[in-house]
Amino acid sequence: MDLFTASVFAVCIPAVIFAGISKGGFGSGVAFASASILAIVLEPGVALGLMLPLLMLIDVASLPAYWRKWDWAAAKVLLIGSVPGTLLGALFYAWTDPDAVRLLIGLVALLFVAWQLGQSTGLINLRGKRFGPRTGVIAGVVLGFTSFVSHAGGPAAAVYLLGQGLGKTTFQATTVLIFWAVNFSKAGIYAGMGIFTRETLLLDLALIPFALLGTWLGIKAHHIVPERLFFGIAYVALTLTGTKLIWDALT
Numbered sequence: 245m246d247l248f249t250a251s252v253f254a255v256c257i258p259a260v261i262f263a264g265i266s267k268g269g270f271g272s273g274v275a276f277a278s279a280s281i282l283a284i285v286l287e288p289g290v291a292l293g294l295m296l297p298l299l300m301l302i303d304v305a306s307l308p309a310y311w312r313k314w315d316w317a318a319a320k321v322l323l324i325g326s327v328p329g330t331l332l333g334a335l336f337y338a339w340t341d342p343d344a345v346r347l348l349i350g351l352v353a354l355l356f357v358a359w360q361l362g363q364s365t366g367l368i369n370l371r372g373k374r375f376g377p378r379t380g381v382i383a384g385v386v387l388g389f390t391s392f393v394s395h396a397g398g399p400a401a402a403v404y405l406l407g408q409g410l411g412k413t414t415f416q417a418t419t420v421l422i423f424w425a426v427n428f429s430k431a432g433i434y435a436g437m438g439i440f441t442r443e444t445l446l447l448d449l450a451l452i453p454f455a456l457l458g459t460w461l462g463i464k465a466h467h468i469v470p471e472r473l474f475f476g477i478a479y480v481a482l483t484l485t486g487t488k489l490i491w492d493a494l495t
Contacts, residue, residue, distance in 0.1 A: 247290070247447045255285050260298055260451050264458020265465060267302045267420070268309075279395040280353050280485040284492070288345040289337075293439040295395055296427060297448045298455045303424035305459040310417030318408050319418050321377050322401055325384020326391070326426050333392025334433050347493035349394040353486030356399045357479045380404045391426050392433070398423075 263278035282291035337345065383404035391397030401422055405415055434440055 247286075247294075247443045252285065252447075253450075255281060256294070256447070256451055257454050260295075260454045261458035261461070263295070263299060264302050264305075264455050264460075265462040267299065267423070268306045268459035268462025268465075277353070277482050277485065280349055280482065280489060283346060283349055284485060284488055288342050288349065289439055290441070290444060292393075292395065293434060293441060294444040294447060296431060296434055297440075297445065298451060299395060299423070300427045300431065301452065301455050302459045303420060303427060305456055306420045306463065307424060309463050310413070310420050313413055313417035314421045315405075315408065315410055315414055315418050316421075318380065318405055318410070319422050321380030322384040322387055322404060322422055323425055325381035325386075326388035326397070326422075327384075327429070329385035329388020329390075330392050330426070330429060330433070331388075332385070333389040334437065336389070337393055337439075338437065343493040345393060346489045349396070350486040350489030350493065352390055352394050352396045352399075353482040353489070356396070357482050357486070359399060360479060379407075387422075388426065391423070392430055397426060 259278040259281045266277070279291050279295045282294060286294070336348075383400045387397040387400035390400060398419065401419055405418055410418065
C-alpha cells in the first residue's frame with residue numbers, strides 16, 4: 245500500500261496533531277483515537293506501526309513539562325502489571341487476523357465512551373475510592389494488553405489513577421511517565437514482529453513536525469481549554485470510528 249498519498253496525509257496529519265494534544269495536555273486516555281482513525285484507512289498493523297514512534301516522540305516531548313510531578317508509587321504498580329499484559333497483547337496480535345484487531349479496537353473505543361458517559365452521569369464514580377496494589381496490577385495487565393493491540397492503554401490507567409485521588413497535573417504527569425515506559429518496551433517487540441516497515445518509518449519522519457505541534461498545543465491547552473469541550477469532541481470521534489471499525493470487521 246502506498247502511504248505517500250494526499251488522502252493518507254489528509255487523515256494522518258489531524259490524527260497525529262490530536263494525539264499530541266491529548267497526550268501533551270489531557271492524559272493518554274483518548275490519544276488512541278488517532279490509531280482508531282488511521283485503522284479506518286490503513287491496515288491495523290500499519291496504523292499501529294505508524295503511530296508508535298510518534299507516540300514515543302510525544303512522550304519524550306511531554307516529559308520535561310511534567311518532570312517529577314508524577315506519583316511514582318501509583319505508576320510503579322501499573323508498570324509491573326503492564327509487562328505480562330504487553331506479552332499477552334503480542335500473542336493476541338500474532339495469532340489473529342487484521343479483522344480481529346479491527347474488532348477489538350472498535351470495541352475498546354465504544355466501551356471507553358460508555359465508561360466515560362457512566363462517570364459523567366454519576367453511574368460510575370471512582371473518585372474517593374482507594375484501589376489497592378492488586379487492583380493496580382490488574383489494571384496494568386489490561387493497560388499493557390490494550391496498549392499493545394490498539395494503543396488504548398489510557399482507560400485502564402485512568403481507572404486506577406482516578407481512584408488514587410490525584411490532582412489534574414499529577415494525573416497528567418503520571419500518565420506521561422507510564423506510557424513513555426510502556427511504549428518504549430513495546431517498540432522492541434513491534435520491531436521483532438515486523439510491525440514497523442520502511443514505509444511507516446519514512447512517513448513518521450514526515451509527520452514529526454505535526455506530532456511536536458500537537459504536543460506543544462496540548463501543554464498550552466492543559467491550563468486553558470475546558471476538559472469538557474476537548475473530551476466531548478474526542479468521544480464523538482471515538483463513537484464514529486469505533487462503529488466503523490466494528491462494521492468493517494464483521495462485514
